[in-house]
Structure formats: structure tokens, C-alpha cells
Amino acid sequence: MEPDWQDRAFHHHIATLIDALDGPDFWTRTTRVIERFATFDNWVALVFIRGRAPLVCAESPMPDGTVDLLFRAYLEGMYQLDPFYINACERPRAGLVTLAEVAPDNFRMTDYYQRYFKSNIIGDEVQFNVPFDAQRTLIFSLGAKHHYTERDIAQFALFAPWVIALMRQRLAYESLIASDGVADVPQSEAVEPSALAALREADSAGRFEAVTQQNGRTPLTAREIEVVRQSLSGFSTRAIAERLEISFETVRAHKKHIYAKLGVSSQSELFALFYEPRAREGV
Template identity: 80%
Template sequence: MEGDWQDRAFHHHIATLIDALDGPDFWTRLTRVIERFVAFDNWVALVFVRDRAPLVCAESPTPDGAVDLLFRAYLDGMYQLDPFYINACERPRAGLVTLAEVAPDNFRITDYYQRYFKSNIIGDEVQFNLPFEIGRTLIFSLGARRHYAERDIAQFALFAPWVVALMRQRLAYESLAQSAIDSALAGRDATPEQEALSEAGFASRFEAVTQQSGRTPLTAREIEVVRLSLSGFSTRAIAERLDISFETVRAHKKHIYAKLGVSSQSELFALFYEPMGAVGSIGSIGHAGG
């Protein structure tokens, strides 16, 4: 049976993508094919690295060509609260991943959501994931100002096999030795302390900040409670995840607040994620990736 012109055009675009696998515009061409079927507003290709800042493969340009400060704040450390990053590190799998699948129960009331995700992506996000070695996942993220409809998600799922297959072939042409710090701090001066915090894993970051501020260090379990809490897990969800009682989680939170001299989630977020820059003052629309 002869396909219609749309089918022919689609196959032609796939062919051009295969031809572009080793070229600098591969990711841009990939977005152009997908946006013919589903509208989105920003995109980014990253490598998630366990306990390290993501590596940037390619990113959508800002409308005015300026440095996207909000995306830089993400690379500086807020990626640690990104539900997609957490999921890729804890449960790596190839294929389509949606925000609805990975977002914790309290995600939309977190400071991370209100001060980064809502300003940067606004509505929704999906990612095509490809784990390729222990602790590393190549991701292609598409963010939208609106919520993706059921039909959009179905279209992404239909595309996932060939998108992931092309990502697997693309890996050979990515320069993954690039330091994420160079990307994150491009265009602004950074102190050695800022660079160290950007590259630090979650526990290392917390230890460094508490040492600098002269506060009482947190235990490993307390750090895990903070990470889950700031990521959007409710007290009950944290208890289930860590296999401890609801009251034990509440006790941990009480000790954490007392040790750090804070009285709210917002103060806790500010303590660990605002030393890198004035996150709260950033409001540009930028890239997906969290």
C-alpha cells in the first residue's frame, strides 16, 4: 500500500537525522522532526552523572541569545533536586520518562518547583533516556509551558524506540570529557568554593556548606531526609522510602532544623542552594532539564 505524503516526509526526515549523527546540528535536527508532531518550548541534551553535575551536550538557544542564568543555577547544584535526575540515578532505564512518573507527591509545592521548574519549564517535561554505563545516562529533555495532553504523551512513546536508538548511535560523537563546570559558569566569575560546590555530590555539598557556615554537621540519614524533603517527598513518603516510621522522620526534621538554625523548608532550600547565586532573583524562560 502506498503511503501518503506525510509518511514519505517523515521517512525523509529520519534519513536526514541518520545522516546528521556525526554533525554538530544533530540535536537541533532531532527537535525539528519531533516538533512537527508535538509542540514544545525548550529542549536540552545532557548526560546525568551520579553524584556529579550534568554534562551539557546541546541546548536550545534563549530568545535573545543571552546566557540562561536559570539553567546555570540548575547546573550549579539544583539538578540534585530534579526528579528526573534522581530517577535516572536510582532507577536507570532506557525509553520515555514523564514528569508524572517521577515527580514526588509534594513536588509542586517545593522551592525547587516554585523557583526553578515553574519559571524555567512552567508546565510539563518529558525525557528520552539512555543509560550507557554505570552511573551515566544520556537524556534528551523536552519542556513545555503547557501540560502535555494524553495524545502528546502517546506520540512521544511512539517515537521513543527510534529516538533512543539514534541517541545510542550519537554517543560515539559526543565529547563527554567536557566539564559541566565550564558550561555552568561560562560568562561569569566563579570562586574556587563555587566551583567545588557545583561539582560536589549531594552529601559533599551539604558538608561543605555547613562547614563554611559554622553549623553542626548533619548525619548521613539526616542528609537523606533533607534531600528527599527538598525534592518534594512528604513526611509519609520519606518514611515509606527509608523504611522508618512517620514519627522518626518528624524527629529527624526537628533535629535538622535545630542543627542548622532554620525554621522552614524555604530557609533550608536557601541555605544549601542559594550560595551559588541569587536564584530567587532569576526569572528568565530557558531550557528543560529538570
């Protein structure tokens, strides 16, 4: 069967991506090919690292050329509440991942959703994931102001095999391996050098320990920290009980003890304590 001109153009675009694999504009070119067939509003290529801040390979520029402060806040700590990050760390797999697949049952009720996701991503998100060792996953995220339709998801799924294949090949050209085993990133496309070391130390355990040590607070136990993290991520009390294999009432008791230890009375205060700099500095 004679291919039509659109098919020929598509194959040409894939060829240009293969040529761009070792170049600085690979990610930008990839988005340009995909956006010919599906509509999205922002994109980012990251390395998810279990227990550490994600590292930036490339990201879509702001329309006015300014720094995306919300995205910086994400890198500084809110990534810990990202359902895509949580899923990639807990169940790493290669392929297309949708928000509907990974979002906790109370995700849209969380402060993370209301204060970051709704403002920055706005509507929906999909990711192409490529785990490349036990700790790290290369991800390519496409965010939209609208909710993706079934047709959109089907289109992304259709593209997934070649996108994933190209991402695997791209790994050889990303500066991902440092001497300490932590991914490294070109400084021009990541955060400022002065912030990079801080981001690498901003794992969840360190963040929670630092906050609970302020003003002589009683430290949270490891189980209480896990309950806080899952609660702020959007897992309901029942879902947390199932995930931790404990009873519903035990989770409720943990939450009561957490609020008493930290001197907070709401989920929003809990979020502010751990993820809003002014709140952390002022306590």
C-alpha cells in the same frame, strides 16, 4: 498500501537525522523533526552522572541570545532536586520518562518547583533516557509551557524507539569519556572553563558538608542529609519514611534535629541555605 506524502516526508526527515549523527547540529535537527508532530518550548541534551553535576551536550538557545541564568543555577546544584535526575540515578532505564511518573508526591509544593521548574520549564517535561553505564545516562529533555495531553504523550511514546536508537548511536560522537571516568563536554556548549571544575565538585555531599561547617554548625548525619535532600525534592514525610524504611515519627524527629542544627524554621529557609548563593555566603 500507497504511503501518503506526509509519511514520505517523515521518512526523509529520519534519513537526514541518520546523516547528521556525527555532526554538531544533530540535536537541533532532532528537535525540528519532533516539533512537526508535537509542541514543546525548550529542549536540552544532558548527561546525568550519579553524584555529580549534569554535563551539557546541547541546549535550546534563549530567544534574545542571552545566557539562561536559571539553567546555570540548575547545573550549579539544583539538579540534585530534579525528579528526572533522581530517578535516572536510582532506577536507570532506557525509554520515555514523563514528569507524572517521577515527580514526588509534594513536588509542586517545593521551592525547587516554584523557583526553578515553574519559571524555566513552566508546565511539563518529558525525557528520552539512554543509560550507558552504571553511573551515567544520556537524556534528551523536551519542556513545555503547557501540560502535555494524553495525545502528546502517546506521540512521544510512538517516537521513542527511533529517538532512543539514534541517541545510542550518537554516543559514539559525543566527547563523553575523560581520563578520570567523568563525562567531558565541548566547552562551547557547556559552562565556562572556570566553572567546570567547580561543577564537578558540587556533588550533594560536598554541598551539605560545606554549609554545615559554616559558623560552627553541628554537622548533619548521613541520614539527616538524606532526609533534607528528599524533603527538598518534594517527598512527603510519609514518602521519605517508606523510601528509607524507617517510621513516620523517626522522619519527623530527623527534621526537628535538622532545623535545630541549622538554625532554620521553614522548608524555604532550608532551600535557601543550600541552594541560594547569597544565603550560603551570608551565613
